[in-house]
Amino acid sequence: MVNMMKALDRKMLRDLWGMRGQAVAIVFVILSGVATYVSMTSVMDALQRSLDMYYTDYRFADGFATVRRAPDQLIGRIREVPGVGLAETRVVSGVNLEVPGFDEPVSGSIVSIPEGRQPTLNRLFIREGRLVQLGREGEVVLNEPFAEAHDLHPGDRIVAILNGRYRDLRVVGVALSPEFIMQLEPGSVFPDPQRYGVMWMGRAALEAAYDMDGAFNDLVFTLAPGADEDDVIDRLDMLLRPYGGQGASGRSDQSSHFFITEEFRQLERTSSILPVIFLAVAAFLLNIVITRLISLQREQIAVLKAF
């Protein structure tokens, strides 16, 4: 087979061997570009799929609404709004915390969950311990980044100021939630798990602490298949306005989801820019090598043309 090789092919192979260092370098740069593209694209794909699965499995809500105070009975009318799938009311409040061993002020959000069971939407993935139980006051489940930042585990205690009163809370579980993948304090740009934490508490206990018996101040809902999000939000806003509704919003405006979407977008941008940089460098190097080769072999090319 080797003898069948054409003389020009042999010339090419020998010339290539003669500049193998440069050739290998260029191939390496091209391969790096392609590998970066392939790996980043597959990472993007895997991350997006994991996120979608996480959202689906833990029933991440499609929409969110905040009111000042609305009666629990309103849930019936909320569920009747065309386009609303599942809906669940909650009590959510900002809270100041005192964490043992940490002198700086810590703030947080405290979100109600039904005692003894998972919420219908925005379910928790229990990493340690358990959910809060019915009839046991003062139990909380901490969001994992906050718990990790302060090395808190089930059995530990923290102090919270709920509605102006000191409350001694017992950590019973550490959990993750699709709602707080990025635990962002309202108004902040970056997560700071040491100074801001999310925790979940039994609905009855929280209602009692905030004088919200038989009422709610937060609503999460999913959209029925084919529903128009803007339309549903408009209808909910109308329904919630008398109760101090502050405007419902879709998932795209939810802070954790927004942050993650932005991160993904940046990753996507990087994954398309990096390979281009690698390939541009390779093209530049190739251009230099080939231009040099042509000028060095100009006479050989001329002779080949003469034949």
Next chain:
Amino acid sequence: MNPEIVFQTRGLTKVYDMGEVQVHALRGIDLELYAGELVVLLGASGSGKSTLVNILGGLDTATDGEVFYRGRELTRADDRELTEYRRHHVGFVFQFYNLIPSLTARENVAIVTEIARNPITPEEALELVGLGDRKDSFPAQLSGGQQQRVAIARAIAKQPSVLLCDEPTGALDSKTGVIVLEALERVNRELKTTTVIITHNAVQADMAERIIYLSDGLVTRIRRNAEKKAARDLSW
């Protein structure tokens, strides 16, 4: 019987436009070259020898006038036709061998035989120039004379009708030059290839059948050798 005319030129003119000046390399050349003859083009540097041979070989185009190769007008041919013409009918030998350094002698010849229509083998071509035993040597392992003989083998391997040699001994000493001329003489004799040798060395004219003298872009004289000398009897 009249010998077949291979090349015929009429009023061949070549002007190089160098911007402000125009260089008249050929000023109206009329000549004929015959099949199988060995012709020496003799003239000083700048007399137009190389320009004439380049136009005959299809490497360059004329500004004016006509060139016919076996009745076919080269002056009307486009690039593709000229490439085709060079590939199948013309062999070139240049002053500076221009071998490809990364290929052996055999492979340098094979470059041409691989694309030729009716070639002899690279081995046969190298035998013909007396380099049968150096087939696998790279140019850097060969002397100047040997490299020029590889260039001749490369030029004749496709069995061209014409062999155009531009100062083939220009870069060689007299002894080596004679060996190269012997190779050209043998090719001319055995393959009946019309051979044109450009030189400014008047001694080499003795091996030709006809000598065409060029001066300042014009043919000043054409002389036929009453008795041509063998290349090995030349010295300068």
